[in-house]
Amino acid sequence: MFDVIPGRRLTLGITLTFVSLFLFIPLAAFVLFASGMGLEKFIAAVTDWRNVHAYGVSFFCALAASLINAVFGMIMPLLLVAQEALAKGVDFYFKALTDEYALKALYLTIEATILAVVLNTIFGIASAWLLTKFDFRGKTFLGSLIDLPFAISPVVAGLFFIMLFVPDFTGK
Numbered sequence: 238m239f240d241v242i243p244g245r246r247l248t249l250g251i252t253l254t255f256v257s258l259f260l261f262i263p264l265a266a267f268v269l270f271a272s273g274m275g276l277e278k279f280i281a282a283v284t285d286w287r288n289v290h291a292y293g294v295s296f297f298c299a300l301a302a303s304l305i306n307a308v309f310g311m312i313m314p315l316l317l318v319a320q321e322a323l324a325k326g327v328d329f330y331f332k333a334l335t336d337e338y339a340l341k342a343l344y345l346t347i348e349a350t351i352l353a354v355v356l357n358t359i360f361g362i363a364s365a366w367l368l369t370k371f372d373f374r375g376k377t378f379l380g381s382l383i384d385l386p387f388a389i390s391p392v393v394a395g396l397f398f399i400m401l402f403v404p405d406f407t408g409k
Contacts, residue, residue, distance in 0.1 A: 271279050282288065323330050333339060368380055386394070 274282065364379070364383060368376060368383075
């Protein structure tokens with residue numbers, strides 16, 4: 238039978254192995270240990286002052302890590318982009334947005350997006366129907382060709398297009 242995702246079985250096996258090692262087995266050990274304790278001992282262990290403080294430290298560290306990630310990964314880059322965009326003033330920014338070439342670029346982007354969505358929908362449904370309903374020569378190759386963008390990094394694809402379309406891609 239045709240696999241939609243090449244290497245799915247191997248990937249699923251590796252994923253389930255690591256999830257079992259780091260999540261299911263410790264949770265199962267905890268459940269087995271807690272099931273033999275009885276309800277009173279379990280509540281006493283969970284509400285012990287050391288465990289309560291350990292919960293607090295864990296939650297505080299998780300909160301601190303998520304706040305650091307939010308500040309340095311989202312908010313600061315957004316503020317830097319806004320600062321650079323508004324460096325010459327708000328009037329210059331809006332004047333640049335209403336420039337003839339900027340509007341043409343915006344309209345071209347919108348047109349290309351709409352066209353890409355329509356064509357991807359049509360050809361995506363057609364190729365999915367073709368791959369699931371029919372057996373033909375080259376079916377595996379077509380499926381692999383469809384899966385190729387998921388396997389190739391955008392950086393590698395960008396480098397490929399630079400090498401393909403730029404005669405001298407040294408950056409000069």
